[in-house]
Amino acid sequence: MRMPSRIANPVLAALLEGSGFGSLDEFAGAVNALGASEYGLRLFYDHVAVRRWLSGGSCRQPDLVAAVLSRAWGLDIPVAVLWPQRRLGLAPAPPHQTPSVAARTLDELAAYIGSDMLTRRSLLSDAIALTTGTALTDPLLRWLTGPTGRLPDRATTGGRITMSTVAGIEAATTAFGTQDAAIGGGLSREAAVGQLKHAVDLLRDASYTDAVGNRMLAAVAELAGMTGWMSHDVHMAGPAQRYFVLGLHAARESTDPRSTPLQVNLLADMARQLRDLNHPHDGLRLVDAALTLLPRGQHPAAAAMLWNLKARMLGALGPGSVTELRHAIALAEDLQGSAEPDDDLPAYTGPAELAGNAALAWQDAAAHQPDLAVHAQNQALAALAARPDGYSRSAVFDQITLAAARFTSIDPDQAAADGHRAIDMAAEVATSTRVVDRLRTLLHYCAPHTARPAVRDFRERLTETLTAAVS
Template sequence: MRLPSRIVNPVLAVLLDGSGFTSLDEFAAAVNALANQEYGLHLSYDHVGVKRWLSGGTCRQPEVVAEVLSRAWGVEIPVAVIWPQSRGGAPPAAPHLVPCVAPRTLDELAAYIGSDMLTRRALLTDAIAFTAGEALSDPLLRWLAGPAGRLPDSSAPTSHRLTISTVTRIEAATAAFGAEDAAIGGGLSREAAVGQLKHAVDLLRETSYTDAVGNRMLAAIAELAGMAGWMSHDVQMAGPAQRYFTLGLQAARESTDRRSTLLQVSLLADMARQMRDLGHPATGLQLVDAALALLPRGRYPAAAAMLWNLRARMLGPLGPSSISELKHAVRLAEDLLADADPGDDDLLAYTGRAELAGNAALAWQDAAGHIPALAAHAEEQALAALEARSPGYSRSTVFDQICLSTARFTGIDPDQAATDGHQAIDLAAEVATSARVLDRLSSLLTHSAPHAARPTVRAFRERLIVTLRAAAA
């Protein structure tokens, strides 16, 4: 389909581009036909009318246009997605309901960051809904598979020019936030990361740039949005975290930078981890499979290993019928990592031997909820993760220690499990800003309950209760 050169409504342009219609006249005819069949309206739109909509003009029957596009794409497209001015004071559509269009994504990020910076965490969390299941995966994955609206041309030199050195500083700041998050949790630096993201978005919206620099900045924004999302998830801001993840994913899809594909993979993986943490492993499995489909065959074995390992993590809670598939995923992840070169994982934070073992431990422990004998595999992998874990990953080390304690409570070694639990409490003090650490610590109360009469376990449970109460105070 040939689109006009002057486009004021880029969302409509992307929707038309991926709709399957071969011309603007064919699309206009479909609008006329549906209006007649469903509403008894006699319309006479042609390519001129569609060009007018693309140029910023309004439409008298927007519901019919939205319905035609919804049927063409196979997902519901609200009118407000195509014509935001029709919202009439209502909040904008959630990002996962909207196609990937760079100018829109930047506008959405700017508006959302502004709300975040002016709103207390609890109020923001209550205001932004978390979505799981087909309501999320169907539209989100459909948009990722369709065309994307790229950055507008901004190559004409101005007094405010975006340079590559500025982009590299944004990338370095994101790396620094990631290191701090891994070491002490996301609670302390979340607002600083959001502020840095605001600065990056403002730069891209307000300066001129070459195509290469602009798209690298868009990729940097995607990565930083993902970091803000991960920090939000770590402090149990589920809806806000998902919104940052989604907008970051769309920015990565819209960028032509060489990192675009791996950033999409990384963001889908983080969204899957959030789904598992919040009790939606089936949705997480869909997101992991989408990430695997993005990876070029035979490339990035470290990233592929991480995804297959994460797939095992999603399969763990799904019951005995998934055990053989889980075992296959764990083994394949190990084989892929063995084939990886040391530099293969430089674009993804959570790859490597320790991460594979830690995730495998969690997968086997989830499976042990159905078949307790599998806790032996969880224990073995947790010990391997602790041995391989590098300094600077304090939160992951706590998770490994909690998993080891959980496995030993499940495997009927309660006294050693209590000792492991005490170590987990000690380690957790280093990651005091992570709500996820406290959440997983609290799960040890459930796993230790069958052995509560034993003196060592009783002492551990008493200390754990005091620790959790102090953290909640």
């Protein structure tokens, strides 16, 4: 399909390129045919009309254009996605329903960041709901493999972005990640939002070479993902998902070499969030999508992380998934063993992370088959032994999983001691709401053993700790 050289409606262009129509005339004919069959309209659109729409012109039958594209893509595409000026005060379509166009992604990020900076956390969380099920995964996975709208040429306008500018944004993201891993996302979330605003404003207003602009877009994607992860850590589920999806847009639209690893990492983070919120089927679809993005035989550490994460999803799906879970964990270990030390490692990978996730997967499976808890115990111990300094939150999670596994028909008294240790460790991660959530699960695991004095004492202390955490 030949597109005009001047395109003022990049969303329509991206949707047309992925629609399957062979030419602009063929698409115009489909619009004419639908108008005749559904409404008895005699329309005479041709490639000239479609070029006019692509060049910024309005359309007298936008509903028909949206309907033809919706049928071609197999998902609902609102008119406001194609012609935003027709929203008439309505909220824009969620980003998981719209294709990737770099300029629009930056505009949406800028608007969303502005709302975030002016709104209290609780109000923002109430305003933006988490999307789950096929309403999330079907449109997202469709545009993830479709065409994209790249960054516009900004070589001669405004101030200048250099590689050192981009390196500064990347270093800030690393610093936020270090603090998040140590004490949770609650302390610096708003600082990360402010840093993201600065990066987005630069890309929208300054000039850059193609290489610098696309590396900066990748840096924006990574920082948006970090902001989303910190938001997830403090119970801001909808806002976190919005940052993840917009970050995924930015990563997909960038031509920087890190584009694919960033897309993989963002899909993995979205899957982790969905599993934490009890949507493992949705998480599994995103993990599988991330696996298809990885070139075969490349990035073994990233592949290991994904297969390990797949086991995490499978653990919650019942006893029928235990065999597949076992194979996924084994494959992840094999892939990790083949990863080179200088491989482009995702943020959360390596032996400790793989063992920690495997422990969680086995503990989920032990809900249906208690003898599997011994695998959770062994993997949790391995994770604690390998966990590097600075990952205090992950270490607390490992300790909680160890206690849960030992409460599951292994050694309740030792589990109580492990639980006390988890409470002590949790005090060091003061700004993570997820730590409190994980601690709360131990109330369930210890409940069958409260006749034992050691367990009863632990349960009383845990109840006091949880009460203080929410007061």
